Amino acid sequence: xxxxxxxxxxxxxxxxxxxxxxxxxxxxxxxxxxxxxxxxxxxxxxxxxxxxxxxxxxxxxxxxxxxxxxxxxxxxxxxxxxxxxxxxxxxxxxxxxxxxxxxxxxxxxxxxxxxxxxxxxxxxxxxxxxxxxxxxxxxxxxxxxxxxxxxxxxxxxxxxxxxxxxxxxxxxxxxxxxxxxxxxxxxxxxxxxxxxxxxxxxxxxxxxxxxxxxxxxxxxxxxxxxxxxxxxxxxxxxxxxxxxxxxxxxxxxxxxxxxxxxxxxxxxxxxxxxxxxxxxxxxxxxxxxxxxxxxxxxxxxxxxxxxxxxxxxxxxxxxxxxxxxxxxxxxxxxxxxxxxxxxxxxxxxxxxxxxxxxxxxxxxxxxxxxxxxxxxxxxxxxxxxxxxxxxxxxxxxxxxxxxxxxxxxxxxxxxxxxxxxxxxxxxxxxxx
Amino acid sequence: xxxxxxxxxxxxxxxxxxxxxxxxxxxxxxxxxxxxxxxxxxxxxxxxxxxxxxxxxxxxxxxxxxxxxxxxxxxxxxxxxxxxxxxxxxxxxxxxxxxxxxxxxxxxxxxxxxxxxxxxxxxxxxxxxxxxxxxxxxxxxxxxxxxxxxxxxxxxxxxxxxxxxxxxxxxxxxxxxxxxxxxxxxxxxxxxxxxxxxxxxxxxxxxxxxxxxxxxxxxxxxxxxxxxxxxxxxxxxxxxxxxxxxxxxxxxxxxxxxxxxxxxxxx
Ligand SMILES: Cc1cc2nc3c(=O)[nH]c(=O)nc-3n(C[C@H](O)[C@H](O)[C@H](O)COP(=O)(O)OP(=O)(O)OC[C@H]3O[C@@H](n4cnc5c(N)ncnc54)[C@H](O)[C@@H]3O)c2cc1C
Numbered sequence: 141x142x143x144x145x146x147x148x149x150x151x152x153x154x155x156x157x158x159x160x161x162x163x164x165x166x167x168x169x170x171x172x173x174x175x176x177x178x179x180x181x182x183x184x185x186x187x188x189x190x191x192x193x194x195x196x197x198x199x200x201x202x203x204x205x206x207x208x209x210x211x212x213x214x215x216x217x218x219x220x221x222x223x224x225x226x227x228x229x230x231x232x233x234x235x236x237x238x239x240x241x242x243x244x245x246x247x248x249x250x251x252x253x254x255x256x257x258x259x260x261x262x263x264x265x266x267x268x269x270x271x272x273x274x275x276x277x278x279x280x281x282x283x284x285x286x287x288x289x290x291x292x293x294x295x296x297x298x299x300x301x302x303x304x305x306x307x308x309x310x311x312x313x314x315x316x317x318x319x320x321x322x323x324x325x326x327x328x329x330x331x332x333x334x335x336x337x338x339x340x341x342x343x344x345x346x347x348x349x350x351x352x353x354x355x356x357x358x359x360x361x362x363x364x365x366x367x368x369x370x371x372x373x374x375x376x377x378x379x380x381x382x383x384x385x386x387x388x389x390x391x392x393x394x395x396x397x398x399x400x401x402x403x404x405x406x407x408x409x410x411x412x413x414x415x416x417x418x419x420x421x422x423x424x425x426x427x428x429x430x431x432x433x434x435x436x437x438x439x440x441x442x443x444x445x446x447x448x449x450x451x452x453x454x455x456x457x458x459x460x461x462x463x464x465x466x467x468x469x470x471x472x473x474x475x476x477x478x479x480x481x482x483x484x485x486x487x488x489x490x491x492x493x494x495x496x497x498x499x500x501x502x503x504x505x506x507x508x509x510x511x512x513x514x515x516x517x518x519x520x521x522x523x524x525x526x527x528x529x530x531x532x533x534x535x536x537x538x539x540x541x542x543x544x545x546x547x548x549x550x551x552x553x554x555x556x557x558x559x560x561x562x563x564x565x566x567x568x569x570x571x572x
Numbered sequence: 573x574x575x576x577x578x579x580x581x582x583x584x585x586x587x588x589x590x591x592x593x594x595x596x597x598x599x600x601x602x603x604x605x606x607x608x609x610x611x612x613x614x615x616x617x618x619x620x621x622x623x624x625x626x627x628x629x630x631x632x633x634x635x636x637x638x639x640x641x642x643x644x645x646x647x648x649x650x651x652x653x654x655x656x657x658x659x660x661x662x663x664x665x666x667x668x669x670x671x672x673x674x675x676x677x678x679x680x681x682x683x684x685x686x687x688x689x690x691x692x693x694x695x696x697x698x699x700x701x702x703x704x705x706x707x708x709x710x711x712x713x714x715x716x717x718x719x720x721x722x723x724x725x726x727x728x729x730x731x732x733x734x735x736x737x738x739x740x741x742x743x744x745x746x747x748x749x750x751x752x753x754x755x756x757x758x759x760x761x762x763x764x765x766x767x768x769x770x771x772x773x774x775x776x777x778x779x780x781x782x783x784x785x786x787x788x789x790x791x792x793x794x795x796x797x798x799x800x801x802x803x804x805x806x807x808x809x810x811x812x813x814x815x816x817x818x819x820x821x822x823x824x825x826x827x828x829x830x831x832x833x834x835x836x837x838x839x
Contacts, residue, residue, distance in 0.1 A: 158604065159626075159629050159632070161629070204636035205635065205639035205640065206635055206636075207635060208639040215639075217639075228615070229640055229641075232641075
């Protein structure tokens with residue numbers, strides 16, 4: 141079994157309950173000596189969803205909606221329900237997810253455990269901000285229904301699956317007038333311009349994010365395109381097609397990375413080349429989930445897998461820090477052709493370990509080339525640390541313990557809420 | 573003025589005003605592929621009766637299907653093997669609850685363990701009763717309804733294991749092969765009425781029932797794929813359908829391998 145990045149692979153004992161009443165039985169068998177971990181669709185890249193030689197509870201068959209109120213938009217569902225399936229139900233009724241990561245193939249449990257963010261973070265906050273209640277099962281004492289205000293709740297949101305197994309999640313959806321977005325692309329020639337455009341756009345657009353071209357350095361360093369969008373007010377409400385249209389069937393040999401990835405990112409690349417700007421209308425699917433049309437695209441990186449690196453830098457240091465990071469990446473020649481930039485809003489984080497904080501986040505992929513890739517990421521770590529930034533635990537699977545502990549000062553408080561019968565490769569690595 | 577108030581007061585509840593796309597009975601509704609099929613029906617706006625043993629689990633599935641768009645979901649918690657002799661009464665009751673019935677899916681079954689069945693009569697009985705001896709009663713009761721109303725479909729889950737007796741699971745294979753013949757006969761008897769019967773033969777399906785086996789590769793199908801195959805079978809296709817379709821070729825080859833060769837394998 142491997143996580144999405146496929147760098148780390150390990151053997152696990154996997155249980156796959158299909159009914160909520162089976163969970164208690166699986167939890168009873170867990171202890172500090174034989175810890176377990178609940179996982180969702182394993183879209184985290186690193187080692188937060190791995191528990192080598194230990195027990196894994198695969199939650200994805202626990203995917204039933206418990207209640208959905210079409211009038212109020214409140215949905216309660218088992219934690220294994222995917223955001224994709226949730227949308228199939230929400231959208232035709234005129235509702236949408238309060239926020240969504242760049243893939244719809246994550247579970248509600250995973251969305252809570254990483255307190256995921258989306259293109260509308262500055263407007264909506266994280267997924268955890270919409271959670272009204274959840275049911276948590278602990279190996280050391282029964283089930284609890286908890287919500288905002290309860291300390292265990294704030295440990296569980298962003299809690300990386302360590303505070304208990306989330307059985308169900310109740311969240312508040314948002315009304316949408318249609319299933320399409322009125323979007324607008326703005327090209328920028330240098331990364332400084334990104335900050336000015338983003339600062340202005342976030343007042344008038346719910347969704348914003350930017351692609352940055354990492355393949356060019358020098359004078360063109362940090363050129364890119366910022367996309368911003370609002371819901372189109374008049375269209376109809378039609379959900380996405382559930383089945384991916386293309387699949388990457390087997391591990392692509394390493395050398396196909398360039399051609400295939402370029403194809404996958406082709407539309408964006410094309411826009412970048414022409415530095416196209418202007419408005420367009422798009423269904424939410426290609427706008428919010430550009431890679432979901434290709435199943436198993438992670439195989440494009442070949443059998444050795446890849447790392448994703450995602451950091452956030454606070455407003456005071458973001459401009460210089462991001463420029464410095466981009467320069468280091470361009471010089472190394474190791475980055476993926478494209479990186480993502482996005483500004484997070486000032487909302488207070490819901491979870492003790494929630495990744496988003498006010499500032500700018502940068503994310504990109506690195507194909508695993510062994511030592512040199514790790515060295516590059518260590519260089520980036522130094523820039524991030526100097527800028528008082530932090531790294532996203534869901535992403536790269538090698539965050540050094542000092543880096544994690546410095547980035548998440550509440551981690552010591554968090555410890556008190558960890559379920560002794562649960563653990564992960566990540567947690568053993570960073571909390572040691 | 574008071575006329576319109578009266579109209580509001582007299583408006584019947586929603587359940588009776590929305591016409592379901594289909595009225596469906598699912599026998600063995602808690603299996604992964606049955607759930608997948610039920611969700612397709614729900615999204616279409618069907619009315620369903622879900623039948624299986626566990627009441628609480630049925631209630632959870634019913635809530636899920638309502639959220640997904642089913643206009644009505646009823647549950648019946650009972651033991652389909654034990655209740656098979658009363659199949660007519662039960663089906664009539666469920667048809668009455670739904671108003672009528674269009675599609676009947678028989679999805680329950682028991683894989684069992686051939687080695688155990690060879691020495692343990694209880695296991696052998698359970699395999700043959702679950703997959704054949706009880707199933708025929710439900711199929712015949714469904715066939716009687718279809719014959720009388722001259723429309724609708726019976727879809728029963730058989731298996732590719734029913735195409736050739738093999739040392740590793742001949743009890744299961746014989747029972748699943750038997751039910752396919754039975755349903756094929758029903759399909760013949762329904763010819764020209766407008767009603768249909770289909771035996772669906774899945775190959776390897778990735779469900780909890782097969783969790784002990786090594787999975788992956790092109791011959792494995794997901795429960796969702798099978799759910800789509802069951803749903804489709806209710807509308808179209810011949811009386812024996814392989815799912816996915818490529819199994820038809822595979823099984824034609826396996827059936828044609830001469831015994832002196834086949835007996836050298838451990839299949
Ligand atoms: C293409 C792509 C784009 C992405 N874009 C974004 C983005 O824009 N923003 C963002 O925030 N993230 C993004 N991610 C990361 C992804 O949203 C998170 O990793 C998410 O948590 C994955 O959910 P999952 O169901 O796959 O969980 P997994 O990866 O399986 O598990 C993630 C964590 O959740 C825990 N967990 C899962 N289920 C439960 C449960 N029922 N109870 C307790 N703990 C549980 C696990 O223990 C683990 O710690 C992206 C990932 C991909 C592949």
